[in-house]
Amino acid sequence: MKDLFTVPNILTVSRMLLLPLFALGFFLKSKFGGILSLSVFTFCCITDFLDGYYARAFKQATKLGQMLDPLADKIVVSIAILFIVGFRLISDYAIIPAAVILCREIIISGVRDATEFSGRSFRTLLLSKCKTAMQMLALSTLLLASVVGWPVIPQIGEMLLWLSSIIAIASGIVYCKRHICEGE
Numbered sequence: 001m002k003d004l005f006t007v008p009n010i011l012t013v014s015r016m017l018l019l020p021l022f023a024l025g026f027f028l029k030s031k032f033g034g035i036l037s038l039s040v041f042t043f044c045c046i047t048d049f050l051d052g053y054y055a056r057a058f059k060q061a062t063k064l065g066q067m068l069d070p071l072a073d074k075i076v077v078s079i080a081i082l083f084i085v086g087f088r089l090i091s092d093y094a095i096i097p098a099a100v101i102l103c104r105e106i107i108i109s110g111v112r113d114a115t116e117f118s119g120r121s122f123r124t125l126l127l128s129k130c131k132t133a134m135q136m137l138a139l140s141t142l143l144l145a146s147v148v149g150w151p152v153i154p155q156i157g158e159m160l161l162w163l164s165s166i167i168a169i170a171s172g173i174v175y176c177k178r179h180i181c182e183g184e
Helices: 007-017 019-028 031-057 063-086 095-117 126-148 152-181
Strands: none
Touching: 007 019, 007 031, 007 063, 019 031, 019 063, 031 063, 031 126, 063 095, 063 126, 095 152, 126 152
């Protein structure tokens, strides 16, 4: 029970608990709502970095945290993508990288579960950390575009979304090769 109440785990759980507030921002359909969603998402991005840093720096890494952190990342990114697509903050063509990212997340969750179920370790790749950072940057940019209304920002956000989908495919291939083909 004490593993639950470490600072890194509290930060991780807070990301998931704030998602209804993120969603509320979309339904407010106002500049304030856009700022609310962007602020919550930005908080989630910052705490994603901080929980890992804090766990390593202060030796508070736990099994629970190792399970919850990637789950929280996937939930936050997936919910953000669903709302951005659902509220048409991206062009029709940009739904392709959004779908690629969601599919990759589901597939790799299954690979992670199967690997750990078989008693093997599933270590996070640096490439996967870059993928998460790029996704969060892309989604933050798209959320920012809904607040400031500058025409170039959605284009930048969509380019970053395409780039993050390419990194997602690359990291997904590496994970599948490592954990399915090679049985590492």
